[in-house]
Amino acid sequence: MAPFLLFAVSLTILQLGNALPLMKELSECDNPADIVFLLDCSTSMYPAQFKQQLAFVNNFTEGMDIDNGTIRIAVVTFSTTVQTEFNLNAYKTKAEMQKAISDILYLGGRTHTWLALDHIRQEIFTTDNGGRIGVPKIVIMITDGGSNEKKKTIEAAKILHKDPLRVFTIGIGPSVDTDELKAIASKPTNIFQIDKFDALKALTSEIIKNVCIKVCGVHPSDIIFLLDESTSIYDDDFGIQLSFLISFIRDSVIGINATQIGVVTFSSNVIYRIKLNQFSKSKDLENAVLSINRNHGDTNTGDALKLIREEGFTKANGGRDGVPHILIVITDGQAQSPEKTARESAAIHKTDIAIFTIGIGPAVKPSELRMIAGADDKVFRTASYSTLKTIEKTLFTKVCRVEVIKND
Ligand SMILES: *[C@@H]1O[C@H](CO)[C@@H](O)[C@H](O)[C@H]1NC(C)=O
Ligand SMILES: *[C@@H]1O[C@H](CO)[C@@H](O)[C@H](O)[C@H]1NC(C)=O
Ligand SMILES: *[C@@H]1O[C@H](CO)[C@@H](O)[C@H](O)[C@H]1NC(C)=O
Numbered sequence: 148m149a150p151f152l153l154f155a156v157s158l159t160i161l162q163l164g165n166a167l168p169l170m171k172e173l174s175e176c177d178n179p180a181d182i183v184f185l186l187d188c189s190t191s192m193y194p195a196q197f198k199q200q201l202a203f204v205n206n207f208t209e210g211m212d213i214d215n216g217t218i219r220i221a222v223v224t225f226s227t228t229v230q231t232e233f234n235l236n237a238y239k240t241k242a243e244m245q246k247a248i249s250d251i252l253y254l255g256g257r258t259h260t261w262l263a264l265d266h267i268r269q270e271i272f273t274t275d276n277g278g279r280i281g282v283p284k285i286v287i288m289i290t291d292g293g294s295n296e297k298k299k300t301i302e303a304a305k306i307l308h309k310d311p312l313r314v315f316t317i318g319i320g321p322s323v324d325t326d327e328l329k330a331i332a333s334k335p336t337n338i339f340q341i342d343k344f345d346a347l348k349a350l351t352s353e354i355i356k357n358v359c360i361k362v363c364g365v366h367p368s369d370i371i372f373l374l375d376e377s378t379s380i381y382d383d384d385f386g387i388q389l390s391f392l393i394s395f396i397r398d399s400v401i402g403i404n405a406t407q408i409g410v411v412t413f414s415s416n417v418i419y420r421i422k423l424n425q426f427s428k429s430k431d432l433e434n435a436v437l438s439i440n441r442n443h444g445d446t447n448t449g450d451a452l453k454l455i456r457e458e459g460f461t462k463a464n465g466g467r468d469g470v471p472h473i474l475i476v477i478t479d480g481q482a483q484s485p486e487k488t489a490r491e492s493a494a495i496h497k498t499d500i501a502i503f504t505i506g507i508g509p510a511v512k513p514s515e516l517r518m519i520a521g522a523d524d525k526v527f528r529t530a531s532y533s534t535l536k537t538i539e540k541t542l543f544t545k546v547c548r549v550e551v552i553k554n555d
Contacts, residue, residue: 176211176218176359179282181235183221183271185263187290190226190255191322196344197253200289203347205248207355213241219279221271222248225263226256231270236277260294260327261303268307283400285358286314288331291344293324304330311401311429313337315358319344333397360398360540368471369407369423370546371459375478377414377446379510384532385441388477391535393433398543401429407465408432413451415444419458424465446480449487452519456495472500473546476519479507479532485515492519501525503546507532 184207186200204222211218219235232251238244267286272278294300304327307314315337316328323340332338337357339350372395374388392410399406403424410421420439426432455474460466474495482488495502504516505527516526525545527538 176355178359179217179219179279180285180358181219181221181272181278181282182285182287182358183223183235183267185267185286185288186222186224186251187258187260187288187292188224188226188254188256189258189292191258191292192344194253196291199344199347201248201251203289203351205245206348206351208241208245208248210355211241213244214239219277219282220244221277222251223263223266223271224251224254225259225266226254227259228256229259229263229266230254231266231276234276235271235279258290258292258294259296260290260331261296261299263288264300264303264307264331267312268303268310272310272312280404284310284312286312287317287354287358288314289317289319289347290323290328291319292322293327297324297327300327301330307331308333309428309430311399311405313358313398315339315354317341317347317350317354319347334394336394360543367405367407367467368473368547369409369460369466370473370475371409371411371423371455373451373455373474373476374410374412375414375446375480376412376441376443377480378443379446379480382441384479384507387532387535389436389439391477391539392436394536394539395543396429396433396436398539399429401427401432403427407467409459409465410436410439411451411455411459412439412442413447414442415447416442417447417451417454418442419454419464422464423460423467445483446478447484448476448478448482448515448519449484449491451476452488452491452495456491456498456500460500472498474500474502475542475546476502476504477507478504478511478516480510481512481515488515489518492521496521503527503542505529505535505538505542507535 184204188197208220221235222232224230224232233247270276272284314331314333316332318328318340320343328338341350372392376385396408407423409423411419421435426435458464460472502520503525504520506516507529508531517523520526527542529535529538
């Protein structure tokens with residue numbers, strides 16, 4: 148396991164060394180984002196604790212480019228009722244915004260979380276209220292307790308997730324309802340739990356880091372995942388490939404003007420499972436991914452590359468002109484036919500397709516991963532399926548930076 152870990156570490160250092168902007172990402176968001184803070188102002192907390200939430204939001208805005216409009220922020224408070232304190236397009240300067248945040252009043256009341264979630268879905272990201280098309284939409288909810296009607300809250304959360312939002316939850320203190328936090332967050336790693344309001348401060352950089360990861364979709368791209376379903380792979384491990392893909396989808400803005408994702412699987416046969424333009428809603432895409440019924444067989448990598456070169460990004464299959472065409476290959480073994488794989492790798496490199504390879508476990512052949520990707524910095528390796536998720540952020544950063552490739 149050690150060599151792979153070392154590889155991962157040196158890759159990170161290399162990147163930080165080469166690209167200073169990458170470090171900047173840790174304290175501010177470089178790319179546009181529409182962010183709404185949803186703040187609990189129910190009676191269970193003291194006014195001073197509410198003020199700590201406001202300080203947290205203010206501190207969050209500190210490193211952000213508000214004045215040039217890269218980042219737009221809205222604040223909504225909720226207790227028995229829901230109140231938009233200000234919309235995404237309310238303030239043009241950070242100074243005005245920070246003053247408005249400090250002036251938000253503490254109301255008190257019950258915890259009607261479901262009303263707040265409905266309000267976010269219906270009001271906050273509309274164009275009239277400052278929501279921008281093609282810009283990632285992010286919700287950060289802070290609460291110190293469970294809602295008064297759990298069933299309604301979980302139902303409202305389900306409906307909310309039909310929209311391509313990235314939702315983070317911050318639960319404070321012992322009275323939060325973990326089931327609700329889970330239902331509301333877009334994925335488990337978006338849940339933060341702390342034991343008291345004082346700990347919010349320490350969470351700021353962690354939240355910023357997670358909220359600001361590069362999001363695919365600001366610049367449209369067409370991405371095909373090529374998943375290995377050969378016999379060497381246990382069902383559970385194939386399931387981990389699918390979870391990895393779902394996590395990727397949840398961090399992307401999916402849509403016909405944003406990121407489109409397709410899925411091809413390969414073993415003895417190559418199957419184009421999900422076409423690029425088949426689903427325009429993230430939830431539908433996720434469901435389709437989850438219902439993939441795997442095959443078994445050989446590792447026919449060459450045929451898979453051939454199919455993607457010939458059919459992957461055609462108009463009929465949803466490929467768009469003028470956007471990056473990206474292939475992400477996940478495999479845990481070696482190709483059955485090295486000659487064919489070499490031939491097909493060479494052929495696909497003559498097209499506009501940018502290729503990343505992810506090799507899982509010790510049975511992969513590094514030189515083959517490199518040959519398929521065409522460059523060292525497009526190869527990822529991970530020691531096992533269980534560590535696959537650790538490469539998501541780096542992969543994301545690279546994939547979402549791919550520009551349109553022109554082969555003259
Ligand atoms: C806003 O844009 C101007 C001009 O592009 C730039 O000089 C300035 O640094 C930007 N301000 C922020 C806060 O990013
Ligand atoms: C906000 O930042 C100020 C100044 O750095 C700090 O004193 C305060 O504790 C921070 N509060 C929160 C809740 O992050
Ligand atoms: C996609 O972009 C086109 C052209 O800008 C626009 O007319 C269309 O409404 C957009 N569609 C969606 C779903 O955003």
